[in-house]
Amino acid sequence: MTRITAVLPTYNEAENIQELIEELLALPQELRVLVVDDNSPDGTAELAGELAQKDSRVKVIKNPQRTGRGSSGRQGFLEAVKDGAEWVLEMDADFSHQPCDVLHLLDAAQDADLVIGSRFCPGGAIEGRSMIRDISSGLAEAYLQTLLGLKVKDPSSGFRLWKSSALEQIDCGSLKSRGPFIVTESLYRVRQKGLKIVEVPITFKERKAGESKLKIKTLLNYLWLVLKLKINPSGFRGY
Secondary structure, X not given: OOOEEEEEEEOOOOOOHHHHHHHHHOOOOOOEEEXXXXXXXXXXXXXXHHHHHHOOXXXXXXXXXXXXXXXHHHHHHHHHHHOOOOEEEEOOOOOOOOHHHHHXXXXXXXXXXXXXXXXXXXXXXXXXOOHHHHHHHHHHHHHHHHXXXXXXXXOOOOOEEEEHHHHHHOOHHHOOOOOOOHHHHHXXXXXXHOOOEEEEEOEEEXXXXXXXXXXXXXXXXXXXXXXXXXXXXXOOOOO
């Protein structure tokens, strides 16, 4: 049986984490869940750990100090590949990515190195987001596509299914981004390697509970990092 590991980088997701894990484990496609918690003060890791004690398919890593979304994601990639996963799923832990859409990503995985859950390809949708947020998101996506030559409709989607060999080919352990820019940095490496990308439509929903971590300052810094990556990919240091 194909081994699939779902990597969940978390920070302060106590209101969502147990329900999300339970829904993932209930899918008809068996998978493992790896929670990489960034030293959440709200007890996220401990709640996930309660499920890990009951179910061997769940594993929890809690960082001793906060290192960032990118660092946690990179750690999760390396651990999943080392553990023998053939496919590595990455997704947010706030229910903006729906567990039921995992099956659509898996259906498209046979002929791809990377499957992206896309909000913007035909059939994709965003629910619960303001018009201003939609416009700013659309402009940011166009900026990414133009500057980095990313020929996908949703280059900033963090809902993705990786073939483990693709993670090895892009040398995921050497990704520099400590924050959410790891999504763009890793996708740019996929483009450089000429790996095959497939997009499938998903419905993105604003977080189910808890506070959003996306701030204006974060978005502006993200756009600046795109320019830095374009100018000097070999010397890119992330943040």
